[in-house]
Amino acid sequence: MFFCRMKKTGQMSDKKDNMREHASGAPWRNFYGRLKGKHLRASQETYLKEDLAALSPGPVDWDMNPTRKPLDLKSLFGGKPLWLEIGFGGGEHLVHQAQQNPQAGFIGCEPYINGVAMLLGKIRAMQNDNIRIHPGDVRDLFDVLPEASVDRAFLLYPDPWPKKRHHRRRFVTAEHLEPLARVLAPGAIFRVATDIPDYVRQTLETVPKHGFTWLCESPDDWRKPWDDWISTRYEQKALREGRVPHYLTFRRD
Numbered sequence: 255m256f257f258c259r260m261k262k263t264g265q266m267s268d269k270k271d272n273m274r275e276h277a278s279g280a281p282w283r284n285f286y287g288r289l290k291g292k293h294l295r296a297s298q299e300t301y302l303k304e305d306l307a308a309l310s311p312g313p314v315d316w317d318m319n320p321t322r323k324p325l326d327l328k329s330l331f332g333g334k335p336l337w338l339e340i341g342f343g344g345g346e347h348l349v350h351q352a353q354q355n356p357q358a359g360f361i362g363c364e365p366y367i368n369g370v371a372m373l374l375g376k377i378r379a380m381q382n383d384n385i386r387i388h389p390g391d392v393r394d395l396f397d398v399l400p401e402a403s404v405d406r407a408f409l410l411y412p413d414p415w416p417k418k419r420h421h422r423r424r425f426v427t428a429e430h431l432e433p434l435a436r437v438l439a440p441g442a443i444f445r446v447a448t449d450i451p452d453y454v455r456q457t458l459e460t461v462p463k464h465g466f467t468w469l470c471e472s473p474d475d476w477r478k479p480w481d482d483w484i485s486t487r488y489e490q491k492a493l494r495e496g497r498v499p500h501y502l503t504f505r506r507d
């Protein structure tokens with residue numbers, strides 16, 4: 255499972271890490287976030303045990319798919335457009351979008367198992383069957399998504415990594431944006447929400463370098479949330495603490 259492939263702290267240089275790999279052949283991908291909180295409720299343990307496997311998008315992990323065979327998306331969603339949410343947190347936005355858009359199939363990625371358990375609780379209460387979950391790092395999913403297979407991607411309040419020396423851990427770096435650009439179809443929409451001004455700077459600087467155009471004609475385009483928006487847990491915290499959300503929309507060239 256994904257737990258064994260992730261390293262909590264970066265004691266090694268990136269250069270050394272890039273040369274390392276796991277016994278399965280998986281490259282060594284540092285993950286600096288949290289994988290598990292203190293406590294899972296008994297009901298959440300049950301959701302994880304009973305529901306998670308059935309919601310798998312297919313073999314994503316290296317030990318199950320060492321040759322990185324692409325996922326069979328046709329059999330997963332019957333040819334529906336594929337929408338991807340990266341780091342769905344508690345899953346409120348993912349469930350909202352999946353309910354509003356039964357014409358699309360959704361894959362959500364989230365390594366924080368407490369967040370996965372929260373999403374599973376919400377999925378039990380919904381009618382649609384258009385969400386699949388990768389309970390791990392989106393970089394592993396990128397490996398097995400066919401080129402140009404994703405029609406929309408959401409990156410909502412990615413980890414801010416405020417210290418300058420940690421900026422290279424941010425999602426908006428070549429390590430993530432190159433494979434994201436590969437899996438997005440031409441014309442696909444990529445939405446980024448963040449409350450961190452320096453994250454806005456880095457996003458606007460780096461994302462267009464990877465084959466995206468920022469769709470912005472007036473300040474309202476980044477100040478106002480999207481029409482189909484539902485505020486996430488992280489956004490609620492940011493608002494309580496007086497930070498200002500920015501809503502950035504890109505189109506894959």
Ligand SMILES: C[S@@+](CC[C@H](N)C(=O)[O-])C[C@H]1O[C@@H](n2cnc3c(N)ncnc32)[C@H](O)[C@@H]1O
Pocket residue numbers: 287288340341342343344363364365366369390391392393410411412413414486487488489
């Ligand atoms: C600040 S939280 C925001 C969560 C949620 N989107 C929200 O707005 O409430 C960022 C989330 O991204 C997840 N994340 C970080 N790196 C990731 C990666 N490589 N793949 C998938 N998710 C990742 C973290 O585990 C964390 O839950």
